[in-house]
Amino acid sequence: MLPFAQGNSIMTILNADWPAYPTGVGVRDALVGLARFPEGTTFSVTSDIGGYVLLVADGFGRRPEDRLHLAIAHEALLDAADDGLVTGVERLTEREHEERRRDQLRAAVSASARAAGRPFPDDVDPLDHLGAVLEGAVVPFRLPPLDDEEDDDGFGPVFRTWLGVRDGERIGLTGRGWARLAELFEDEPVPLPDSARPRVEHIVAGGLYDTALRELGAMVETRMRQHLGSAKYGRQLGLEFVRSLEGEYLEAFVRSLRNAVLAAFAFIRNEYAHNLVDLPRPRAVVLLGLMSSLLVEVEAISSGARE
Known part of the structure; x- marks a missing residue:
């Protein structure tokens, strides 16, 4: 199982109306989710249900359907904020x-x-x-x-286990958060599906992470084109692939896969397909994990293994 996958899927069903779903409830999961976006990205809360928040990345996507989302557990963000790893978050009663x-x-x-x-x-x-x-x-x-009772009645502890966002602030990774990510992934194996190992494993071993991302991106696009018989490429190919699944798979799955495809092409494929980038290993592990999970999902759909 890939580190950033849930079973063989890159999302967990939480709310059928959400375009993204969390893959864990720990601080590590929160950091990984936020680090999939470019450094400096901030997020706003668009929904808050059942102990999870749905975040939207500020400044991306002109149309509502093109906005990029991320779902994180309250507990993960609160614990991360306690350690100074994220901005904008505060504890509420x-x-x-x-x-x-x-x-x-x-x-x-x-x-x-x-x-x-x-x-x-x-x-x-x-x-x-x-x-x-x-x-x-x-x-x-x-x-x-x-409830007429006050949170602090002077007779017991005050439990601040609910998530709030400070007025005028946005959620985002701090410098300390990026440093913690580096600590977590210093010795973390790079996640690669078996189908990608012959082409990519030796590249990763050589530390050429941007090249590895280009190869994984090419594999994802190749599988999509083979499945569709399409000549398109990049974002348009990804959206055509997602549209081809409508009516065949659950709407919630298609919606969340669309969000994953948009993020993968916006922040990974487009950036590393056209540039030589000296990518730090911690961020490389995160991005390679995301692209590997997407490749696994596309291959499962193409082979009929995804039900």
């Missing part, structure tokens, strides 16, 4: 987390009402006017009241 969530919902409902030309009066709480459409009819509903 459950009540603080719920208050922020409601403030965000209140702002969204207010903005929607203003856009429709029906703004709420200043003395009206938008959360008192929530509703859902059921069988064509709008059914009002109210959020349950917040």
Whole structure:
């Protein structure tokens, strides 16, 4: 099993509407996920469900469907922040987390009402006017009241196990985070699928990691073209491959594979196909792991092994 794969897959099903899924819940998993993007990339939270957050990489993708996403466990980000490995993250109590969530919902409902030309009066709480459409009819509903008890009643410990993002900040790896990544992967074997070893293993052994990435990228594209009978290449080939799976595989799988393909071509294939780069080994291990996992997935689909 590849280090960055879940079984033979590069994603774990968590929420069917998400375009990306986490592959672990530890600090290492958080660092690996963030390090797949170029150094200096920051992330914003777009969804928060069941102890996981869905992040979107700032500044990438002009259209919503082209945005690049990453899913990470609360616990992983909080522990990483405690060690100074990521920016923007803070610990909240459950009540603080719920208050922020409601403030965000209140702002969204207010903005929607203003856009429709029906703004709420200043003395009206938008959360008192929530509703859902059921069988064509709008059914009002109210959020349950917040617990009247304070988080800190002076009689016990205060548990700050909920994730928050500091006002005006973004999530990203710190210099210490990159240094920790280097420590973690100093002696880490480079993940390669068996099909790639004859072409790539000796290149990796020689430390030519950018060349190894070019070879893996070429293998991914070759498998895609063989599967499709297509003459396209690069990003357009990757998107054509993903579109060919629609209706044959679960929508959640196709959506998350699309996100993985976009990231692989944007940050790996395009960068290392046209440039000679002295790639540090820790980042090379991360990127080679991502491209290897994608190759495994494409080969499984092409051979019919992926059900």
